Amino acid sequence: MPWDLKSDRPIYTQLVEQIKLMVFSGTYPPGSKLPSVRDMAQEAAVNPNTMQRALAKLEEDGLIITHRTSGRSITEDASMIELAKTKLAQDQIFEFLEKMRLMGFDQKEILTIITTMAKELK
């Protein structure tokens, strides 16, 4: 099942984002083992080099740990994951509110629209 990748942004940044979401949602719990670079690359239908680049970025951020020859795993630090999750959520909201503000919506309108849509999604 190839992942949902658009062409309007570098692929590796999208991989970083999607893997982050999987970590935050518990698809890959703290301490769990990740598939190999090659397997993940095939799963996402990208070149291993590109997946490698995404994983390297995640390691740089401290979310993932590399064990030289036995693959990679998610950090054991659950509170750190929780922190990163909260930060991502806040960044998303801030960016969204800022864009809506620039479009000329005021707070009241924004809240009305979002509650309506949230309910529609069941």
Place this chain on the structure above:
Amino acid sequence: MPWDLKSDRPIYTQLVEQIKLMVFSGTYPPGSKLPSVRDMAQEAAVNPNTMQRALAKLEEDGLIITHRTSGRSITEDASMIELAKTKLAQDQIFEFLEKMRLMGFDQKEILTIITTMAKELK
């Protein structure tokens, strides 16, 4: 004043987005004249070719009209602008809600977080 451009996405798409926001917010009202490609390029601190590309995209979307030698202007069709504005807003919200859902937040949490942040921004 150079515009706020990041390096994680093509510049021309960011120009499209920012110009759209200016149209939606009324900075450039329906029917109003736009500065020349060269002027806008200098204002945003990008190459004229890049700005040209952004403007061509906006014209393709019908938001802007080109008058061969007397520059460009915003469409007179105010209702069409309003429609595009609403669509952009909904797309933003949908994308945001989807990302939050993938992170594992439920509706109630999302609404709590966003109302809190919206109030903080005054």
Place this chain on the structure above:
DNA sequence: ATTATTGTATTAAGCGCTTAATACAATAAT
């Protein structure tokens, strides 16, 4: 001990984006 799997590195090619330097035709401004 041998084999398979791990992350990692390198090289070459192709692609789109961006910039820079020009040039041109059409026409608005003078």
Place this chain on the structure above:
DNA sequence: ATTATTGTATTAAGCGCTTAATACAATAAT
């Protein structure tokens, strides 16, 4: 009539991203 301004087009260069094809060292699995 002349000049300046408009959008537009072209060419060349550089850059980062992505892929493909390999290769290697370390070590887990057998």
